[in-house]
Amino acid sequence: MTETVLVTGAAGTIGRLMRPRLARPGRTLRLLDLLDQPPAGPGERIELVTASVTDPAAMTAACRGAAAVIHLGGISREAPWEQILAVNVDGTRTVLEAARLAGVPRVILASSNHAVGMRPVAEAGPGGVPANAPPRPDTYYGVSKVAVEALGSLYHDRFGLDVVCIRIGSCFPEPPGVRGLATWLSPDDGARLFEACLAAPSPGFRVVWGASDNTRGHYSLTEARALGYSPRDDAERFAEKILAESAPAPGDALLGGGFTTTPVGEPNPL
Numbered sequence: 001m002t003e004t005v006l007v008t009g010a011a012g013t014i015g016r017l018m019r020p021r022l023a024r025p026g027r028t029l030r031l032l033d034l035l036d037q038p039p040a041g042p043g044e045r046i047e048l049v050t051a052s053v054t055d056p057a058a059m060t061a062a063c064r065g066a067a068a069v070i071h072l073g074g075i076s077r078e079a080p081w082e083q084i085l086a087v088n089v090d091g092t093r094t095v096l097e098a099a100r101l102a103g104v105p106r107v108i109l110a111s112s113n114h115a116v117g118m119r120p121v122a123e124a125g126p127g128g129v130p131a132n133a134p135p136r137p138d139t140y141y142g143v144s145k146v147a148v149e150a151l152g153s154l155y156h157d158r159f160g161l162d163v164v165c166i167r168i169g170s171c172f173p174e175p176p177g178v179r180g181l182a183t184w185l186s187p188d189d190g191a192r193l194f195e196a197c198l199a200a201p202s203p204g205f206r207v208v209w210g211a212s213d214n215t216r217g218h219y220s221l222t223e224a225r226a227l228g229y230s231p232r233d234d235a236e237r238f239a240e241k242i243l244a245e246s247a248p249a250p251g252d253a254l255l256g257g258g259f260t261t262t263p264v265g266e267p268n269p270l
């Protein structure tokens with residue numbers, strides 16, 4: 001039997017890192033983005049969809065026959081409120097509603113550390129910041145991720161969808177700077193975490209942190225491990241190089257790092 005997994009925002013950083021890593025025999029990846037994407041490589045089992053997550057009809061069509069949705073599509077940094085609201089908040093509601101209408105039983109939502117970005121790192125405690133730490137957004141972008149989680153909770157409680165929200169730290173090929181030594185989610189661990197979210201029997205509604213098993217980490221991984229996630233990477237192997245090349249940045253005493261000092265509503269560097 002083949003299983004189809006719809007991935008939104010598939011042309012972005014995480015989507016491109018996951019495309020080869022989530023390929024499995026018997027699985028078709030339906031890759032959706034506003035942007036064009038490279039065609040299938042040899043033996044690659046994919047379907048490409050060019051559409052907006054804000055388009056209800058296109059999203060309902062894209063959800064048809066899917067076993068799960070991994071929703072990555074949207075604005076991944078600070079931006080004017082109207083854009084954040086339209087793409088991240090309304091877009092996520094559109095994705096969840098499309099999943100409901102098409103009968104997709106499970107949705108995995110990309111949340112972010114910026115949902116709790118104003119929380120001091122020093123408050124992490126020995127077990128790390130719990131995955132359900134209350135909202136403390138650092139930007140309009142962070143507010144949108146709080147709303148993403150709330151929408152996931154609603155669609156679980158009212159419509160019975162399984163929804164897992166991942167508060168992603170920093171998912172890039174290498175940890176970005178000193179803060180990344182604590183927040184890195186290696187691409188391979190990212191794939192392990194998405195697989196755990198896809199495979200966990202009846203997860204209900206959950207919020208988990210998305211990070212590797214970093215020596216300097218300050219997120220609790222207990223909740224993600226309870227889903228079946230077993231991280232294998234640690235940013236520490238990059239520490240010597242990163243510490244020689246860069247210093248902590250303003251804002252690094254807060255979970256959100258540089259986002260906590262960026263002007264609200266203005267596009268910022270990642």
Ligand SMILES: NC(=O)c1ccc[n+]([C@@H]2O[C@H](COP(=O)([O-])OP(=O)(O)OC[C@H]3O[C@@H](n4cnc5c(N)ncnc54)[C@H](O)[C@@H]3O)[C@@H](O)[C@H]2O)c1
Nearest residue numbers: 009011012013014034052053073074076110112168170171
């Ligand atoms: N990369 C990280 O470390 C990180 C950390 C925390 C959270 N996240 C979240 O994970 C998700 C993916 O992050 P990323 O780093 O790959 O971001 P990215 O900006 O590289 O990719 C986002 C993708 O979404 C697409 N997109 C934007 N608007 C769209 C729309 N209306 N319809 C369809 N597609 C649209 C873009 O074209 C892009 O390809 C985002 O939701 C982001 O907020 C990422």
